[in-house]
Amino acid sequence: MDGGETIIAQGAGRLAAALPPSVLAGLAEAVRACDPSDWPNARSGLIQGIPHAHHRSLAADFLNAWQGHARSVPAQAVALALLTAAHVEKAGRERQDVELVWTGPETGEAPFRRTEPAILQVIEMASRRLLVVSYAVFNIPRICEALIRAAGRGVVLTVVVETGERQASREAYDTLRALGPAVAARSSVYLWPYEQRPRGQNGKAGILHVKCVVGDGHCLFLSSANLTEYAFTSNMELGLLITGGEQPAKIEAHFERLIESGALAKA
Numbered sequence: 001m002d003g004g005e006t007i008i009a010q011g012a013g014r015l016a017a018a019l020p021p022s023v024l025a026g027l028a029e030a031v032r033a034c035d036p037s038d039w040p041n042a043r044s045g046l047i048q049g050i051p052h053a054h055h056r057s058l059a060a061d062f063l064n065a066w067q068g069h070a071r072s073v074p075a076q077a078v079a080l081a082l083l084t085a086a087h088v089e090k091a092g093r094e095r096q097d098v099e100l101v102w103t104g105p106e107t108g109e110a111p112f113r114r115t116e117p118a119i120l121q122v123i124e125m126a127s128r129r130l131l132v133v134s135y136a137v138f139n140i141p142r143i144c145e146a147l148i149r150a151a152g153r154g155v156v157l158t159v160v161v162e163t164g165e166r167q168a169s170r171e172a173y174d175t176l177r178a179l180g181p182a183v184a185a186r187s188s189v190y191l192w193p194y195e196q197r198p199r200g201q202n203g204k205a206g207i208l209h210v211k212c213v214v215g216d217g218h219c220l221f222l223s224s225a226n227l228t229e230y231a232f233t234s235n236m237e238l239g240l241l242i243t244g245g246e247q248p249a250k251i252e253a254h255f256e257r258l259i260e261s262g263a264l265a266k267a
Contacts, residue, residue: 007073018217103234103237132157133208134210160255214255
């Protein structure tokens with residue numbers, strides 16, 4: 001395999017991990033039919049059918065690498081690489097493993113994964129993207145250290161946190177302080193704007209009560225547990241650690257759409 005073929009193979013694999021299989025298959029068919037000799041127009045046509053901005057950006061990077069560093073690889077071969085990567089990724093995602101995660105009294109009947117190690121597993125396994133969502137954050141040094149290591153190996157960190165009522169800026173600051181300056185500086189942090197939240201009959205606004213961590217759209221931790229010392233050691237908490245299948249990617253994509261639509265705003 002020459003250098004150009006390696007670039008295409010590796011790029012197709014990365015793209016397959018980030019894009020839904022149907023989107024990647026559509027891109028492959030468009031590449032197969034394109035005329036690279038008229039590249040500016042061909043490139044525009046290839047990406048315009050991709051609905052989400054983030055996915056379009058990733059596809060554009062792949063296409064730029066093809067024409068910039070692997071132009072000797074023909075369109076048919078590039079299309080085949082994309083289709084192969086899509087099928088391999090889809091097969092991997094369909095192989096799903098689900099584990100129960102627990103903090104609280106033990107009965108001795110069935111051993112469960114503990115909450116903090118399960119979160120650390122998702123963080124340590126991530127190689128490209130991490131989504132962290134929590135209502136509360138407090139005194140979690142091992143999680144913060146793992147997030148810093150992830151950022152150091154090139155993982156893109158997205159953090160979504162609750163802001164509290166009427167003191168959004170103070171609550172956001174306290175949450176970022178709990179994460180630590182090193183994590184905050186390496187993360188894109190998003191909030192649910194207080195003025196956009198639905199109100200109940202008493203006028204009270206809804207709260208961001210989600211607690212989850214998603215790695216690479218492949219591994220999902222979903223739990224009652226906040227990112228706090230009490231949730232890891234003292235509380236009774238129950239969750240799931242899901243590896244593979246469609247759910248991790250669906251949760252990741254849902255939060256991407258919330259950010260793109262403005263439902264979640266940059267802190």
